[in-house]
Amino acid sequence: MLILVGQGNPGTKYAKNRHNAGFLLLDRIHAAYGFGPWKAKFDSEAAEGAVETATGRQKVLLLKPQTYYNETGLAMSKACAFYKVGAEAVTVLHDEIDLAPGRVRVKRGGGHSGNNGIRSAMAHLGPDIRRVRIGIGHPGDKAMVMPYVLSDFSKADLEWFTPLSDAICKALPFLIGSDDERFQTEVMRLAPAPKHDPKQAGRPGTE
Template sequence: MLILAGLGNPGPRYAGNRHNVGFMAVDEIARRWGFGPERSRFQALACEGTIESPQGPVRTLILKPQTYYNESGRAVGEALKFFKLTPADLVVFYDEIDLAPGRFRMKTGGGAAGNNGVRSITAQVGADFRRARIGTGHPGHKELVQGHVLSDFHKAEQVWLADLLRACADAAPLLVAGEDEKYQAEVMRLAPAEKADPRQLRGG
């Protein structure tokens, strides 16, 4: 069993926000691989299915915490405990302001880098979970960050966003096989994005 958790805020008000790109990514994976219907479970919306990996089918649970972004760890911790899983069996998809829009990076462990959802999960299960980081860019100044992440993607961003979400789903066999570096490379091959200088994103 593998858990793919997407971070976001519940309800239609937030559905198009940059902060909800984690929800968008796991929704696309569920669609692509024909997962079952969502139901309320573990303080989250959850659905189950299988993803075909090179080694065979992998039973997968998709989880969208409904606790609001900053308390995501409550749902994730509950699900891991129920299935007796370890952080290595968890992949969290979330928005990363320190990556240029459209960039995608995998990593395991590390700090929260100011992301309260990641901090909440770390407090519940430890830091050694796998992270699928979707770049949304930095607004340039710290005081603008909250407004940036809680605003919708611009119309001009919809093309790269759709391509990237589709790539995350199409490349999922590599993810469930534990091939995180190959997964990252395949997502970026399917949905290439310009590499921007983070200093420019921060307005200097």
């Protein structure tokens, strides 16, 4: 079982926030691949399904922790314990302020870069989780980071986030099949990151 985890906060108040990019992507994957109904399990909303890859059909669990963003590692650890898998079976999709809007990077291991959700995941499962980092840009001021990520995607954001979501769905079999480089390449081919507009509130961030 491969576990795809979306980072986000539960409830309608946060549903369209930049911080809920992971939840939004899982909803898109759920619809695109005909996963089963969402059920309350592992302190999460969970749905089971399968994705056809180049090497065969892979069972996948979609997991939207309901523990709030900063404590998502607890939900992940419960799912891993149930399926008797470790961090190597977990892939977390999350927003990343240190990447320019629309950029996508796949990373395994390394530090949490100040992301409290990833910090929680590593505390519960260790450093070997795989991360799909979705660039949302940086507001330009450290003091503005929290209100920025807890604000809804703007109309301008949706011009790149919507096609990016579609691209991630189309390239998903490569991610599920552990071909991270091909997944990343396909996503950026299908949905090239937008050129940064200095008039927008955020700045691109770094690589």
